[in-house]
Amino acid sequence: MERISFSQIPAGIIEKLMSLEKLIKESSLDYKLLEILRLRIAQINKCAYCIDMHYKELREAGETELRISTISVWKETPFFTEKEKVALEFTEVLTLINKNEISDQLFDSLTKFFDIEEICFLALTISQLNTWTRLMRTFKSTVGNYEVTS
Helix, strand or coil: CCCCCHHHCCCCHHHHHHHHHHHHHCCCCCHHHHHHHHHHHHHHCCCHHHHHHHHHHHHHCCCCHHHHHCHHHHHHCCCCCHHHHHHHHHHHHHHCCCCCCCCHHHHHHHHHHCCHHHHHHHHHHHHHHHHHHHHHHHHCCCCCCCCCCC
């Protein structure tokens, strides 16, 4: 049962979060990569609403069912590029920051595939989705109603 509907959220909260989403969208980072990371964060945080949303976004973007269904076990599959694997590792470490350290080795691995600006946008994207998952889990937003818009 939904605790807080979108219409009950105080003015400004969603708008400010969406302005960050716009900034992220305008970055040079690949949309499908960002959606893969967002789905992984939603899985880690057990946010059903966000899992539904990012699954649908990935499908709309042309991602394969095989890759979508194996994101949670990306380390055990050959379906992800080295660049995606580094980004997924960073995503998991930053999402579970209380259990992990962002090591120099991980940061150095990021710099092989991403420039400093892109690393900043990766960190923002990961932080942003962690915010969204925590809001959606608090609000108990209704799962399954999300529709992709162009």
